[in-house]
Amino acid sequence: MALLTLADVLRLPVIAAGLPRVMAGEDRLNRPVRWVHVTELLDPASFLEGGELVLTTGMPQPNDPTRLRGYADQLADVGAAGLVVELGRRYQQVPPDLVAACRARDLPLIVLSHGIRFIEVTQTVHALILDAQGELLRRSHQVHELFTDLTLRGARPEELVQVAADLMGRSVVLENLVHHAMIVCTAGGPGGPILEAWQRRSRATPTPDHAAPSGPEGWLVAPVEHDGQRWGRLVALPDQTGPASGPEHTLILRRAATALTLARMTGHTQWDREARASALLELRHGSHLSRTESRIRVEALGLPTVGHLFIAVAIGHRPDAADRADLDSRVGDDLRGAGIHALVGRLSPDRTGVLLTLPLAAAWQPVVERIGRVTEETLGEEAVLAVGPGVTALDQVARSFRQAEEVADAIGPATPPRPFHVSADLGLPELLYTLRDDVRVQNYVERQLGRLMQHDERHGGDLLAILRQYLDAAGNKSVAAKQAGLSRQAFYQRLHTIERLVGGNLESGAQRSRLHVAVMALDTLGEGSS
Structure with a gap:
């Protein structure tokens, strides 16, 4: 209308x-x-x-x-x-x-x-005006019923903003008090370029007490409250077809702002965190956004991009970790309190992601160690921190996260504990741990060590442990015998038995390599003994 x-x-x-x-x-x-x-x-x-x-x-x-x-x-x-x-x-x-x-x-x-x-x-003219006013009243009733239904069924803020954008045929942005664009929707879906220089433009647009046009660009602005105080605002932007400040647009935006206020009263209060988590997932998956759109979106959330380094951190933890739900908020709050720009969000049930935005000259290691301390305080020592390579462009973030997650997947019991892990820490044990579910690896272990393990089972023997000590000593029998607490003669007898069971000569470097790989692979399967 x-x-x-x-x-x-x-x-x-x-x-x-x-x-x-x-x-x-x-x-x-x-x-x-x-x-x-x-x-x-x-x-x-x-x-x-x-x-x-x-x-x-x-x-x-x-x-x-x-x-x-x-x-x-x-x-x-x-x-x-x-x-x-x-x-x-x-x-x-x-x-x-x-x-x-x-x-x-x-x-x-x-x-x-x-x-x-x-x-x-x-x-x-008066007849037309009165008809329009009557139509506006009918439309107002329809809009009121629509947003009431959305509120009663607990619609999320993204849906409320998208409905407002669709009804108005305009781009609509939900932002907080510091002018970070939390949710961005257009009549056709999420928006991107409309956020160019968002904070500067937004700060030039005052917030009226009620839905009304404001600022040099003619934005239609409606405040959003929480607990009787202003939390942020809902903004409708004009486009090529005209302004966004007509009476129907005003009533839609006002009703949407009321629905958002009610949503916060009924428990939907993590909008800032959810917005950053959503942006993190878009970058991690390399979404359809262009490099420019990604930059605008991230900057609209208050993160600098020009002259900064992006560091992807993957935190691995058990899906059933008791406090994993708190990890995202604790890490985010700690970094924000230290003045460190970051996006934090859940990547999967067993993984939390952090994208750090640091000045090029800044050292990233202390920041990652800080994340590690918060993680340990929250989840204990079970969590694993893995760091991808630093990148300077947002379209490279997905690759950095993939490498970080590959590192996290490779860290197993045989990897020495560290505050964080990078790709340079990965060796043969980590490779085998990554491949532990591969049937070919399992068949290899069985071919190389099956008879040896069966002998130990039948006779209560320690041949597998002896072989591990021998291999760890790089074939030095004297050193291995001493570590095993056996005489050299007793140790040599066990080695001869091992050679008979595995069908090879332990003096051969190639044979020792095959067995060493098999023992390490066995450890990744949780069947080896130390």
């Missing part, structure tokens, strides 16, 4: 019959017409409230240029939609001074070359 504008009125047959010509305010014809007022008074402003289209024959208007300017100033000051002057009775042509005065105040001035019946104009 659109407002009746001045341009609409000029297209009506009852007006078109007067051959209207626009003499001033040509770029203001989109002004809404709230009412039509016929007057021959020299001071009509005292009877106006704003938004009226004033019709006159010009009979009372003086020839004095000063008084003509005063007449135009009165109408402009009160916010009249425009002035229509009918020629023929008072003027044969409109006074140039009146045209100049209206142009100076951007007041639309329309001249009718032929006479028309003003009563027909008022009847026609």
Whole structure:
């Protein structure tokens, strides 16, 4: 339902019959017409409230240029939609001074070359206005019911914002008090380029007490509250089709803001964290966003990008870890408290991701160690921190996360504990741990060590342990015998038994390598003994 504008009125047959010509305010014809007022008074402003289209024959208007300017100033000051002057009775042509005065105040001035019946104009326009008002009331009821239903079924904030965007046909942004864009939706889906230089533009746009146009770009802004205090605001942006500040747009945005306020009252309060987690997942999966759109989205969340290094951190933990739900918030709060820019979010049930945004000259290791301390305090020593390579472009973040997660997947019981792990820490034990579920690896272990393990099972022997000590000593029998607490003769006898069971010569470096790989692989399967 659109407002009746001045341009609409000029297209009506009852007006078109007067051959209207626009003499001033040509770029203001989109002004809404709230009412039509016929007057021959020299001071009509005292009877106006704003938004009226004033019709006159010009009979009372003086020839004095000063008084003509005063007449135009009165109408402009009160916010009249425009002035229509009918020629023929008072003027044969409109006074140039009146045209100049209206142009100076951007007041639309329309001249009718032929006479028309003003009563027909008022009847026609008022009927259209009343119909529009009735339609607005019906639309208001529909919008109220829609958002009430969404609220009652606990719709998430993303859905509430998307519904508002779809109803308005405009881009709608939910932002917090520090002008971070939490949720961005357009009538066709999530938005991107509309967030260019978002914080600067947003700070130039004041927040009204109620849904109303604001700022130099003509944004429609509605406050969103929580516990009686302002939490943020909902913003609808104009587009090429027109502004976003009509009465229907206003009621939609106002109702959406109310629904968001109610959503916060009923428990949906983690919007900042969820927005950052959503952005993190988009970067981690290398979503459809372009490099520019990704940069704009991240910057709109308050993270710097230019001249910064991005560090991907993957935190591995058990899916059933008791405090894993708190890990995201604790890490995020700790980094934010230290003034460190980061996105934190759940990557999967058993993994939390952190994307650090650090100045190029800053050392990232102390920051990762800080994350490790918070993780250990939350989950204990079971968690694993893995770090991907630092990158300088957002479209490289997905690759960095993949490498970090590959490192996390490879860290097993045989890996020495460290505050964090990088790809350089991965060796043969980590490779075998990664492949532990591969049937080919399991078959290899069975071929190399199966008979040896069966012998130990039947006889309660320790041949597997002896072989491990021998291999760990790099084939030095004396050292291995000493570590085993056996005499050299007893140790040699066990080695001969091992050679018979595995079918190879332990003096062979290749044989020892095959067995060493098999023993390490066995350890990754949880069947080896230390």
